[in-house]
Amino acid sequence: MRPDPHWLSPEHHLWREQPDHPVMYFSPVVLQQTAQRFLDGFPGLVTYAVKANPDEAVLVNLVAAGITAFDVASPAEMAAVGAVCPEAVLHYNNPVRSTAEVAEAVRYDIASASVDCLSELDKLAPLGTDIEVTVRLALPIKGAAYDFGAKFGVDPEGATALLKEVAARGYRASLCFHPGTQCDDPTAWAAYIREAADVATMAGVRIERLNVGGGFASHRAGGAPDLERIFEGIRDAVAGSFGADAPELICEPGRALASEAFTLATRVKAVRDCGAVFLNDGLYGGLFEFRDIFAVDRLRVINSAGEPRTGTSRPRTVFGPTCDSLDQLPEPVALPDTLKEGDYVLFSGMGAYSMSLSTAFNGYGLSRPVTVASLSG
Numbered sequence: 046m047r048p049d050p051h052w053l054s055p056e057h058h059l060w061r062e063q064p065d066h067p068v069m070y071f072s073p074v075v076l077q078q079t080a081q082r083f084l085d086g087f088p089g090l091v092t093y094a095v096k097a098n099p100d101e102a103v104l105v106n107l108v109a110a111g112i113t114a115f116d117v118a119s120p121a122e123m124a125a126v127g128a129v130c131p132e133a134v135l136h137y138n139n140p141v142r143s144t145a146e147v148a149e150a151v152r153y154d155i156a157s158a159s160v161d162c163l164s165e166l167d168k169l170a171p172l173g174t175d176i177e178v179t180v181r182l183a184l185p186i187k188g189a190a191y192d193f194g195a196k197f198g199v200d201p202e203g204a205t206a207l208l209k210e211v212a213a214r215g216y217r218a219s220l221c222f223h224p225g226t227q228c229d230d231p232t233a234w235a236a237y238i239r240e241a242a243d244v245a246t247m248a249g250v251r252i253e254r255l256n257v258g259g260g261f262a263s264h265r266a267g268g269a270p271d272l273e274r275i276f277e278g279i280r281d282a283v284a285g286s287f288g289a290d291a292p293e294l295i296c297e298p299g300r301a302l303a304s305e306a307f308t309l310a311t312r313v314k315a316v317r318d319c320g321a322v323f324l325n326d327g328l329y330g331g332l333f334e335f336r337d338i339f340a341v342d343r344l345r346v347i348n349s350a351g352e353p354r355t356g357t358s359r360p361r362t363v364f365g366p367t368c369d370s371l372d373q374l375p376e377p378v379a380l381p382d383t384l385k386e387g388d389y390v391l392f393s394g395m396g397a398y399s400m401s402l403s404t405a406f407n408g409y410g411l412s413r414p415v416t417v418a419s420l421s422g
């Protein structure tokens with residue numbers, strides 16, 4: 046998808062259109078560059094975790110960049126991928142599925158599915174045995190903003206028994222894990238990789254592939270995370286733990302692939318005498334994740350003429366537009382002293398878990414993204 050030639054940047058669009066609703070700006074160039082970085086640096090198959098941002102323009106541009114496989118959690122995500130790329134490879138990696146969902150998945154060509162208990166393995170029967178089944182391992186590991194081990198995965202002992210059973214039933218047997226989202230610590234992956242090697246040994250199963258999950262951190266505050274360092278850590282850990290008989294690797298980034306390609310522009314609805322600010326987007330919209338992963342040092346403010354507001358800033362309470370008092374950013378945000386109603390506050394790196402989580406509560410929320418040639422002002 047080519048950039049809409051009308052819009053050079055968010056600033057250009059904001060100045061010309063003066064939108065009074067929050068706007069997501071999308072750069073296909075940045076998305077494809079990020080995909081290329083994973084394709085060049087990750088030592089294995091790069092799949093995209095669709096839930097991070099299932100927008101059609103995202104899927105189309107990832108396919109254009111060379112992403113051919115997708116981590117899908119539901120039949121709706123299978124349909125979304127199928128609509129833009131019928132030949133895409135689907136990895137069905139939500140380890141909890143209803144019988145009806147599995148029946149629907151039969152209509153798609155599922156290549157791989159993850160499980161974390163025997164009853165879920167039983168449920169996969171309608172998909173046939175000509176698929177890969179990955180056993181999802183969970184360890185009590187820190188390093189992520191929040192980890193998923195409390196909800197999914199099985200401990201090494203359970204994983205060993207399940208892996209044996211997967212192989213005995215004639216599936217291609219593999220292992221997977223997910224270190225938790227917004228993780229920038231390579232040792233989290235290394236610990237999982239070591240344990241995965243032990244599980245395979247204990248089970249006496251040569252695993253075909255090892256899926257090292259998503260979780261790769263995006264740039265939220267301070268310096269950008271060093272993805273290549275994580276790739277290197279994964280490569281070293283696999284060589285150290287599996288030696289010459291290493292399985293092929295898969296990763297399934299969502300956040301780190303999607304986030305940099307979008308900038309969110311919100312508008313100042315009101316500035317109170319006390320300095321508090323009301324924006325036209327908040328925790329029920331594109332800023333949903335700020336409740337759990339707060340980071341606001343990547344923002345810029347422009348006035349309605351498109352000019353940057355510079356000068357001194359002070360911390361201000363920031364509220365969203367809905368009539369719910371929970372709709373407030375968890376910490377004060379440094380915003381210029383000169384801030385006025387009608388100004389725009391732009392947040393960078395907002396492509397993941399914003400459009401997919403935004404609600405229409407109270408009649409607010411996000412609409413279709415606007416494509417721009419560049420995200421910088």
Ligand SMILES: *Cc1c(COP(=O)(O)O)cnc(C)c1O
Nearest residue numbers: 094226259260261297298299300
């Ligand atoms: C959510 C999820 C991902 C993507 O996680 P990110 O933190 O966005 O990279 C990958 N795999 C599975 C199984 C997931 O549930």
